[in-house]
Amino acid sequence: MRQTARIISTYTADISGVCSALFELGGMTVIHDASGCNSTYTTHDEPRWYDLDSMIYISALTETEAILGDDNRLIGDIVNTAGELSPRFIAICGSPVAMMIGTDFKAIAKVIGEKTGIPTFGLSTNGMHSYLTGASCALETVVKYFCHGDVARSKDLSVNIIGATPLDFSINGSVESIKWWLAESGFRLVSCMAMGSDLDRISLAGSAHVNLVVSYSGLATAKMLQKQFGTPYVAGVPFGIGFADILAHVLRRAAKSGKSSVPCAERKSGSDGGLTVVGESIFAGSLARAIEVESGRSVRVLCPLETTEELTAEGDVLIPNEDDVARQFALAGSVIADPLYKPICPDDVSFYSLPHEAFSGRCYREQIPNLINRKLKLEETI
Structure with missing residues (x-):
C-alpha cells in the first residue's frame, strides 16, 4: 500500500503526457479507453483545449471489445477518421484497460499505417507512470519519424528547446519568456518541443548547435539528437537573473565545445x-x-x-x-x-x-x- 496517496494528489499520467506533447503538431492522437475518459485530460491537464484546435480522440472501448480483444472497430474508426481529417501522423496510446487485455499497439499502428499511408505509431502508455514518461516517449518518437537526417548545421548560433509542455510550464508566458531570453542571449530558435512549433520546424531540429532541455521529458530526445547529429544538450530552466546568465554562458560553451552539461x-x-x-x-x-x-x-x-x-x-x-x-x-x-x-x-x-x-x-x-x-x-x- 506504499503507493497509495491518502492525502495528497497524484501527478498527471503518461497518457496525458503523450497528448500534451503532441497537441500542437497536427497529428491525430487516439486514446484507447472507455468513452468519457478523454475529459480527464481535456478538463484537468490541457489548458490549451479551448484556444487551439487539436485532433485528440477517445476510442470508446466497450466491455465486449475488451473481453473479446476485438480491435477491428478501433482500426476502422481510425482509418475512416484519418481519411476525413488528413492528419500529419496518427498516434495511438493505451490505458489501464488496454494494458490489462494486452493490446498490441505496434501491430495496430502497422495495420493502420498500411491502410492510410499516414505515419502511424503506437505508444504503450498504461496510466501507471507520470506524464514525463508519456511526453518523453511521444517526443522521441516524433523526432525519430520526422527529423531530417541530412539537415546541415545552421550558420548562426541556434538552439532547440526540448521538453516544454503546459504540464510543467502552464500557459502563463514562461515558455515565451524562455524564447525571448534565448534571443537576447544571441541564439536563434530552431524549434520548441512542443509549444509554439509545428512539425515542419521540428523536422529541422538537427540543424541546431545546442539543445536546451527544460524537463526530464526532453532528455531522451536530446540524447537521440546528440547520437544522430552530435548536438550537445544543456539541462536547465533560466530562473532568476543570476542563473539565467550562467545558463546562457553554459549554452554558448556547449555549442562551441560539443560537450553536454547539466548546470541545474x-x-x-x-x-x-x-x-x-x-x-x-x-x-x-x-x-x-x-x-x-x-x-x-x-x-x-x-x-x-x-x-x-x-x-x-x-x-x-x-x-x-x-x-x-x-x-x-x-x-x-x-x-x-x-x-x-x-x-x-x-x-x-x-x-x-x-x-x-x-x-x-x-x-x-x-x-x-x-x-x-x-x-x-x-x-x-x-
Whole structure:
C-alpha cells in the first residue's frame, strides 16, 4: 500500500503526457479507453483545449471489445477518421484497460499505417507512470519519424528547446519568456518541443548547435539528437537573473565545445532544517540553483517523479510515495511546493506555494508565477 496517496494528489499520467506533447503538431492522437475518459485530460491537464484546435480522440472501448480483444472497430474508426481529417501522423496510446487485455499497439499502428499511408505509431502508455514518461516517449518518437537526417548545421548560433509542455510550464508566458531570453542571449530558435512549433520546424531540429532541455521529458530526445547529429544538450530552466546568465554562458560553451552539461545539478544540496523545493528534477533543480546564486543559500530538492542520477545533485532525495514526502517534510525548515502538498506539511515548517499544473491541474493555474529571467522574491522565503 506504499503507493497509495491518502492525502495528497497524484501527478498527471503518461497518457496525458503523450497528448500534451503532441497537441500542437497536427497529428491525430487516439486514446484507447472507455468513452468519457478523454475529459480527464481535456478538463484537468490541457489548458490549451479551448484556444487551439487539436485532433485528440477517445476510442470508446466497450466491455465486449475488451473481453473479446476485438480491435477491428478501433482500426476502422481510425482509418475512416484519418481519411476525413488528413492528419500529419496518427498516434495511438493505451490505458489501464488496454494494458490489462494486452493490446498490441505496434501491430495496430502497422495495420493502420498500411491502410492510410499516414505515419502511424503506437505508444504503450498504461496510466501507471507520470506524464514525463508519456511526453518523453511521444517526443522521441516524433523526432525519430520526422527529423531530417541530412539537415546541415545552421550558420548562426541556434538552439532547440526540448521538453516544454503546459504540464510543467502552464500557459502563463514562461515558455515565451524562455524564447525571448534565448534571443537576447544571441541564439536563434530552431524549434520548441512542443509549444509554439509545428512539425515542419521540428523536422529541422538537427540543424541546431545546442539543445536546451527544460524537463526530464526532453532528455531522451536530446540524447537521440546528440547520437544522430552530435548536438550537445544543456539541462536547465533560466530562473532568476543570476542563473539565467550562467545558463546562457553554459549554452554558448556547449555549442562551441560539443560537450553536454547539466548546470541545474551543479550545486550543493541543502541539509536538514533548511529550504526544500519539490518538483520535476530539472525544474526544481534549476530553481534551487537560482536561489543559491541569488542568496548563497543551499537548497535541497525533493523529486517525486521519474528522473536520472545525471539530473540530481548529491543530497537530493527521491520521494516516490506519500510516506516519503511526509518524512522529508518533517526534516525541512521551509518547503516550496504545490499547494496540494500543504496538508502533509508539519505546522512548524514554513510552506510556500508554487503551483504545478501537472499536480494540481487548473485549481491554482492563475497563481503560477513566471520566474524566467526575473529577480526572485526571496525575502519572505529565506
